[in-house]
Amino acid sequence: MTILVVAEHENGAVAPATLNTVAAAAKIGGDIHVLVAGANVGGVAESAAKIAGVAKVLVADNAAYAHALPENVAPLLVELAKGYSHVLAPATTNGKNILPRVAALLDVDQISEIIAVESADTFKRPIYAGNAIATVQSNAAIKVITVRTTGFDAVAAEGGSAAVEAVAAAHDAGKSAFVGEELAKSDRPELTAAKIVVSGGRGMGNGDNFKHLYALADKLGAAVGASRAAVDAGFVPNDMQVGQTGKIVAPQLYIAVGISGAIQHLAGMKDSKVIVAINKDEEAPIFQVADYGLVADLFEAVPELEKLV
Amino acid sequence: MKVLVAVKRVVDYNVKVRVKADNSGVDLANVKMSMNPFCEIAVEEAVRLKEKGVASEIVVVSVGPTAAQEQLRTALALGADRAILVEAADELNSLAVAKALKAVVDKEQPQLVILGKQAIDSDNNQTGQMLAALTGFAQGTFASKVEVAGDKVNVTREIDGGLQTVALNLPAIVTTDLRLNEPRYASLPNIMKAKKKPLETVTPDALGVSLASTNKTLKVEAPAARSAGIKVKSVAELVEKLKNEAKVI
Numbered sequence: 001m002t003i004l005v006v007a008e009h010e011n012g013a014v015a016p017a018t019l020n021t022v023a024a025a026a027k028i029g030g031d032i033h034v035l036v037a038g039a040n041v042g043g044v045a046e047s048a049a050k051i052a053g054v055a056k057v058l059v060a061d062n063a064a065y066a067h068a069l070p071e072n073v074a075p076l077l078v079e080l081a082k083g084y085s086h087v088l089a090p091a092t093t094n095g096k097n098i099l100p101r102v103a104a105l106l107d108v109d110q111i112s113e114i115i116a117v118e119s120a121d122t123f124k125r126p127i128y129a130g131n132a133i134a135t136v137q138s139n140a141a142i143k144v145i146t147v148r149t150t151g152f153d154a155v156a157a158e159g160g161s162a163a164v165e166a167v168a169a170a171h172d173a174g175k176s177a178f179v180g181e182e183l184a185k186s187d188r189p190e191l192t193a194a195k196i197v198v199s200g201g202r203g204m205g206n207g208d209n210f211k212h213l214y215a216l217a218d219k220l221g222a223a224v225g226a227s228r229a230a231v232d233a234g235f236v237p238n239d240m241q242v243g244q245t246g247k248i249v250a251p252q253l254y255i256a257v258g259i260s261g262a263i264q265h266l267a268g269m270k271d272s273k274v275i276v277a278i279n280k281d282e283e284a285p286i287f288q289v290a291d292y293g294l295v296a297d298l299f300e301a302v303p304e305l306e307k308l309v
Numbered sequence: 310m311k312v313l314v315a316v317k318r319v320v321d322y323n324v325k326v327r328v329k330a331d332n333s334g335v336d337l338a339n340v341k342m343s344m345n346p347f348c349e350i351a352v353e354e355a356v357r358l359k360e361k362g363v364a365s366e367i368v369v370v371s372v373g374p375t376a377a378q379e380q381l382r383t384a385l386a387l388g389a390d391r392a393i394l395v396e397a398a399d400e401l402n403s404l405a406v407a408k409a410l411k412a413v414v415d416k417e418q419p420q421l422v423i424l425g426k427q428a429i430d431s432d433n434n435q436t437g438q439m440l441a442a443l444t445g446f447a448q449g450t451f452a453s454k455v456e457v458a459g460d461k462v463n464v465t466r467e468i469d470g471g472l473q474t475v476a477l478n479l480p481a482i483v484t485t486d487l488r489l490n491e492p493r494y495a496s497l498p499n500i501m502k503a504k505k506k507p508l509e510t511v512t513p514d515a516l517g518v519s520l521a522s523t524n525k526t527l528k529v530e531a532p533a534a535r536s537a538g539i540k541v542k543s544v545a546e547l548v549e550k551l552k553n554e555a556k557v558i
Contacts, residue, residue: 010470069475070438071447093468097450100403100438109404109524112433122527127432128326132335133530140523175447175478179463183471192469196558220558228487238453238488239471244429245487247469253557263325270535274555276547282540291538291555294547304544309551309558 001030001120004080005054006089006098009036009044014051016193017090019154022051024147025088026155027117031055034162035080037073039066045164052156057164064172067181068094074101075171081106081142085120091146091248099146108140113248115151129244129267149192150250150271184237188214191240194223196253197272199242201265202229203258203279203298210236212299213257216306225249225269227259243268258298261286278302310420310457310479312355312364315410315440316348316384318377319430332528334400335430344380347425349387350485353492354455355423356388363457366390368417372397372409378508385503386495392508393417397520403431405520407439412516414444419480421462426451426484437484447477451486 003025008015018034025032032053036045037060045059058080064072077098081087087102089095091113103110115133116124122137123145191197198217200210210224217224225242226235242249244267254272259265261277261284269275270289277290278301287293294301320326321341329336344352358364369389371377374396381392395409414422422444427434441448449455449464453472456463457479465474467486495503513520541547551558 067473067475070441070450074442093451093466096434097438097448100435101442101448103435104404104407104439104442107404109402109522110433110435110439111524112435126532127529128320128335128430129432130532131326132328133532135527135530137525137527138523139525173447177476179474179476181468181471181473232488237471238467239469244432245426253551253555264322270532274551274557275535275538276551287538287540289535289538291535292547292550293538293540294544295540296544301544305548308544308548 001085002083003028003030003032003086003088004084005032005034006077006087006095007034007036007044007048008090008092008094009038009041012043014044014047014157016154017092017149019051019157020149020152021088021090021147022053023152023155024114024117025086026053028086028120030085033058035060037065037076038068039063049162049164050158050160052159054160054162057162058167059164060167060169062170064170067178068098069176069178070098070101071173071175072171073098074105075173076169077102078105079169080167084142086143086145088145088147091148095146099144103144106142106144108142108144109138110144110146111136111138112146113148114145115148129263130270131263148248150248184239188217189221189223191223191225191247192249195251196220196222197225197249197251198222198255198257199225199227199259200230200235200257201227201259202233204230204235207235212302216302219306219309227265256286257302259286260284261289310364311366311368311417312358313414313417313419313422314351314355314367314369314384314389315422315424315436316352316369316371316380317345317428318342318371318373318380319345319428322346322429328529328531332530334529342376344383345425345428347427347485349492350487350489351423351425352384352387352389353490354485357490358457359388368393368419370395370410370413372401372406374398381508382503383495385506386500387493391506394508394510395513395516396510397513399520401520402522402524403433403435404439405522406436407443408518409513409516410440411443412518421480422482424482424484426486437482441482446480446482448482449475449477450484452483453486453488455483455489
């Protein structure tokens, strides 16, 4: 049994999501190979080779694979997949974009966002916004799976010494082209990887008031998230959204400020270790999942909290 | 150009679902069903393209039970021109749905196919990408902006770090993200008119599609419940608990 893990990378470095995905592969058992596809990704391949538990790194370095366009990357994966029992990718936007295309080309069903490995062919995944957990068995010859990164503890980024092998295959479907991108700039930790997340909701009132959360977050070394209400009201950009339709986080500590706790929001954060809710409405559903609830005006409580931590 | 929109009948997003006692699935008896929210956004985008004069006809399609006609009628009331129901009783996996949709695409020859990014019941986020693979079309997933320009469509996509814009050759597949648009409500006169619009029913057999799947759901369980928390009286008490009891800061 050999498992192919599709590496997620950005700015010439392996993204942390790759380490969680390798951890899921290790639970399945067997040799783990990592595919690094992109343009000028020699450095990424070298760092991927150091990931603990990786036996081999395949590098597909070609201009056609830049920006991970699925029309070009999927045929590459289909060609490589023939030699593997499992193909895994993190459930990032890239993983979600590319892998179903691979699965359909292989004529197999995909299993999305697994949170646990029961055996080599049986996995657990959340459905209905996390309100039910399904155990799914696959009898496909090649199992195509995306991994919810918060379900698996990352393996060590150092300590491995895998061989790096170049893949010559070049697939350029010529059907799509990258036009541009607009990335949100932030010095704070990445939302999905942060140990502490401070999130604001509609109760923040306006975008300017998020400065209270930024101040608290900087003191805690935390990332800042938001509910959909805060994003839709234009307080903050949408890549900060936590929830079923945004990012899924599972930090050590999640502080929900002015968030009522709709099920779509809970789907994105209820696996956090400790949840704190600060809300002036004591009936807010967020208090049903919060380990520590504080019924208070956030504009008094948050600055005070910032002083005391 | 012709636009094809796929819609799914799902449990209403406000319903808190319960897992059946025998762990065979989720209890959907007597639960309110609706059009999947992302599919509503897909219908809205198609209607806006028609209002701009870009789209000439909107065909809406659903793969599912007879009752999915309700959701197709809703789409017709929102502005779709005609509807196709691929009638299938079983709960289908994404690949089977994509294969049924592929057969409809072959027949209808749309220039653009719009789907939601995911259904809120299975949370799979697969069908659009699979349909793109089967048809060989380019795909613009998680779209927050769609602009048709000549023989291409520019799609701005929501990605993890922000936004990305790609140019796709037509015909293409687009899947909608929440911020693409705000769906309209169906007016009563339009709901009445929608009853007269054509709705064709076909079977997967007639389309020559097999609904077999390589996946099997063994059981469905309720998630582990969180133990009840406590309410603290002050910020000082909160900080003390986080430091000494939970030890997370």
